Amino acid sequence: xxxNLSWYIVSSITLMMTSLLSLIYSxxxxxxxxSVFIEWTILEFNSLELNVTIxxxxxxxxxxxxxxxISSMVVSYSHSYMSHDKSPVxxxxxxxxxxxxxxxxxxxxxxxxxxxxxxxxxxxxYCLVIYYQNNKSNSAGMITAxxxxxxxxxxxxxxxxxxxxxxxxxxxxxxGGQWNSNEMMLMVLIMIAATTKSxxxxxSAWLPAAMAAPTPVSALVHSSTLVTAGVYLLIRxxxxxxxxxxxxxxxxxSTLTMFMAGLCANFEYDLKxxxxxxxLSQLGVMMFSIxxxxxxxxxxxxxxxxxxxxxxxxxxxxxxxxxNNTQDIRNMxxxxxxxxxxxxxxxxxxxxxxxxxxxxxxxxxxxxxxMNLMNSNNFFITMMLLLATALTASYSMRxxxxxxxxxxxxxxxxxxxxxxxxxxxxxxxxxxxxVCSGSTLMWILPPMSxxxxxxxxxxxxxxxxxxxxxxxxxxxxxxxxxxxNLNMWFISNMWFLPMITGKNLPEAFSLxxxxxxxxxxxxxxxxxxxxxxxxxxxxxxxxxxxxxxNSIKTFMLxxxxxxxxxxWLII
Numbered sequence: 001x002x003x004n005l006s007w008y009i010v011s012s013i014t015l016m017m018t019s020l021l022s023l024i025y026s027x028x029x030x031x032x033x034x035s036v037f038i039e040w041t042i043l044e045f046n047s048l049e050l051n052v053t054i055x056x057x058x059x060x061x062x063x064x065x066x067x068x069x070i071s072s073m074v075v076s077y078s079h080s081y082m083s084h085d086k087s088p089v090x091x092x093x094x095x096x097x098x099x100x101x102x103x104x105x106x107x108x109x110x111x112x113x114x115x116x117x118x119x120x121x122x123x124x125x126y127c128l129v130i131y132y133q134n135n136k137s138n139s140a141g142m143i144t145a146x147x148x149x150x151x152x153x154x155x156x157x158x159x160x161x162x163x164x165x166x167x168x169x170x171x172x173x174x175x176g177g178q179w180n181s182n183e184m185m186l187m188v189l190i191m192i193a194a195t196t197k198s199x200x201x202x203x204s205a206w207l208p209a210a211m212a213a214p215t216p217v218s219a220l221v222h223s224s225t226l227v228t229a230g231v232y233l234l235i236r237x238x239x240x241x242x243x244x245x246x247x248x249x250x251x252x253x254s255t256l257t258m259f260m261a262g263l264c265a266n267f268e269y270d271l272k273x274x275x276x277x278x279x280l281s282q283l284g285v286m287m288f289s290i291x292x293x294x295x296x297x298x299x300x301x302x303x304x305x306x307x308x309x310x311x312x313x314x315x316x317x318x319x320x321x322x323x324n325n326t327q328d329i330r331n332m333x334x335x336x337x338x339x340x341x342x343x344x345x346x347x348x349x350x351x352x353x354x355x356x357x358x359x360x361x362x363x364x365x366x367x368x369x370x371m372n373l374m375n376s377n378n379f380f381i382t383m384m385l386l387l388a389t390a391l392t393a394s395y396s397m398r399x400x401x402x403x404x405x406x407x408x409x410x411x412x413x414x415x416x417x418x419x420x421x422x423x424x425x426x427x428x429x430x431x432x433x434x435v436c437s438g439s440t441l442m443w444i445l446p447p448m449s450x451x452x453x454x455x456x457x458x459x460x461x462x463x464x465x466x467x468x469x470x471x472x473x474x475x476x477x478x479x480x481x482x483x484x485n486l487n488m489w490f491i492s493n494m495w496f497l498p499m500i501t502g503k504n505l506p507e508a509f510s511l512x513x514x515x516x517x518x519x520x521x522x523x524x525x526x527x528x529x530x531x532x533x534x535x536x537x538x539x540x541x542x543x544x545x546x547x548x549x550n551s552i553k554t555f556m557l558x559x560x561x562x563x564x565x566x567x568w569l570i571i
Contacts, residue, residue: 007092008079015072015099019065026061030446037109053169055109058446059299063232064106066303067224070310071099073426077314078216080422081321091131095220098124102225106232111159111168118155118197118229122148125226129213140212147206151196151230154189161186170236183240190237191250198230198283200257207280211272215317218272222279223310231286231302238295251291251377255384258284262391266398266476271316271327274399278353279309281392288385289368292375300441301364308352308360308434314427315346318418319403332403341418343404345431350400352434354393354466360438365389366462370452373461389462390469397473 029035035057043050075095082088101120108114122145130141161182162168194200199207207227211218221227234241234250241247261280268274282305289298319335319342320327336343352359355366372385418424 007089008075011092011096012072012076015068015075019067019069019072022061022065022068025056026058026065027444029056029058029061030444033446050112050168051110052113053110054107055171056107059235060106062303063224063299064103066306067099067102067106070224070306070430071095071220073310073314073430074216074220077219077317077423077426078214080420081216081317082214091214094124094128094131095217098128098217098220098225102229105229109169109171109236111155111162111170114170114233115152115155115159118193119152121197121226121229122152125210125213125221128217128221129210131214131217132212137212140206140209144206144210147196147199147203150203151193154193154196158186158189158193161189187237187240190233191241194230194234195250195253195287196230197233198227198287199280200230200253200284200287201260204257204260204280208273208276211270211276215272215313215320218276219310219313219317222276222313224306227279227283228302228306231283231290231298234287234290235295235299235302238290238293241290242293247291247293250287251381254284254287254291255381255388256284257281258288258388259384259391262388262395265395266391268395269328269330271320271329271332271399271403272313274329274395275309275312275316278312278392278395281388282309282353284388285365285368285385288372292371292377294368294371296445297364297367297371300445301361301368303441304352304360304364304438307430307437308349311345311427311430311434312349312353314423314430315342315349318342318423318427319346321423329399329403334404336404339418341424342427345427347400347404348431349434350396352438354396354469355389355462356466357463358439360434360436363438363442367452369462370454370459373454373458374452386461386465390465390472393466393469394473394476397470398476399473401474401477 035055038054038056039051041049041051075092078091078095079088082091085091098121101117101124103117104120105114105117108117125148126141126145129144130137159168162170164182196203207222210221213221241250258281261277261284265274265277265281268277282301286298286301286305289295289301319332319339322339323332323335326332348359352361355362369385369389372382
């Protein structure tokens with residue numbers, strides 16, 4: 001036990017020091033307005049070079065600081081949460097590998113090294129999702145891995161397009177490169193890869209399914225690592241996206257995603273799935289901001305969301321841990337009296353998620369909504385964004401009211417406590433940042449050239465939406481059950497996306513592959529091509545080999561075959 005504790009402490013302190021140094025370096029780069037490239041060549045082939053490149057600018061270093069800080073808190077939290085595990089060091093090594101893959105993706109402007117971090121996230125996430133070895137975890141891991149493989153394939157094809165351009169450095173082509181006819185195909189591939197990794201429609205089914213992983217992993221995945229990789233990739237490619245004006249697909253997909261996730265979360269009862277759907281909704285908000293050309297604002301929301309979403313998962317994990325692994329919010333209630341610190345921190349993260357004034361989420365979400373109101377987007381897009389914002393406040397308050405203010409609904413034999421310093425201390429640290437990070441980043445980030453001029457009615461619209469949705473959430477919380485009908489089934493099942501992309505689509509591909517195998521590879525095509533040629537050449541070779549053997553029977557047979565016609569002709 002002592003050795004396990006020392007491993008966790010050393011890892012947490014190392015990650016915290018890395019976070020602090022990265023933040024200081026990021027502030028230095030912001031102050032001097034520069035960036036650093038470190039590059040060396042490992043392979044040259046004609047005019048094509050394969051380089052290993054490390055890129056440091058204020059954005060990558062600040063994101064690296066957020067990732068390592070959250071990872072440090074999650075590692076400290078995991079020491080107590082995973083104390084029942086038979087091999088805690090294995091879990092720790094998987095988490096560290098997960099973080100290192102994300103670090104490689106953040107600091108890599110080279111498409112090859114970026115692919116290593118991208119694939120590393122997919123591989124280690126599969127190992128973490130199936131960590132609890134049962135059928136549910138296995139199914140969740142498979143849909144997670146297969147959904148992400150679509151994006152991996154798109155990224156591999158984009159490497160071929162980069163090689164045709166002659167350079168694998170993405171900034172060479174983003175910043176003033178001479179574009180050829182492959183530019184549209186490249187951006188389509190990058191957008192598909194980003195939407196699969198960030199679980200946008202129609203690849204949204206794997207995100208709630210990934211809740212089969214341990215809760216500390218969920219806190220890491222849904223805050224700053226796996227699901228944010230696609231957003232970060234599009235932020236890096238945003239100059240090319242804005243130049244090509246190829247953002248209608250991204251705008252429509254992100255709008256539908258955040259509306260669908262917010263609507264489904266209002267009818268969900270699994271605590272972790274509600275928080276997962278809230279992550280999906282906020283990823284849609286980030287993609288929406290990128291599609292409008294506001295990549296710095298999307299990055300701003302990415303950092304603030306990572307901090308309060310990690311707190312939300314850590315608080316939910318402690319509640320699940322103390323209530324004997326209960327995740328159904330209908331079996332909770334009255335937890336404010338039993339866990340006052342955890343409940344306060346969870347409510348703080350919920351209000352920040354809603355965009356409550358002067359908390360972390362308020363600064364970024366309010367600015368995104370106001371920039372959309374100033375933009376030339378149509379009425380449908382604007383209304384979907386406002387509805388998604390209202391639904392966010394609604395399901396957050398519904399969660400708080402059901403789980404905290406109603407009567408206690410769980411069993412009587414529960415040992416509820418908040419005495420574990422390894423779980424409480426990270427949550428308090430995250431709580432401080434979920435309050436202060438929004439205003440602090442507003443002061444620190446490079447000035448965004450945003451001049452917002454709106455009428456008073458538009459300016460107060462966000463506040464009115466949040467307050468109205470709080471009342472809606474309270475009304476929804478009064479009924480713990482809903483009448484089951486087709487509409488409720490459609491909404492609570494994420495518009496049937498898990499059934500389409502999670503089960504039926506792989507089965508359809510499997511059936512078509514089986515039919516193709518029987519008709520082609522095991523049918524006449526194979527008999528008339530490679531397999532038939534193989535059999536004919538094998539028979540011919542066998543006969544020639546027999547002829548070449550030194551057998552008296554073979555010689556007598558050949559003698560008779562060749563001499564009898566000659567004798568018959570002579571006679």
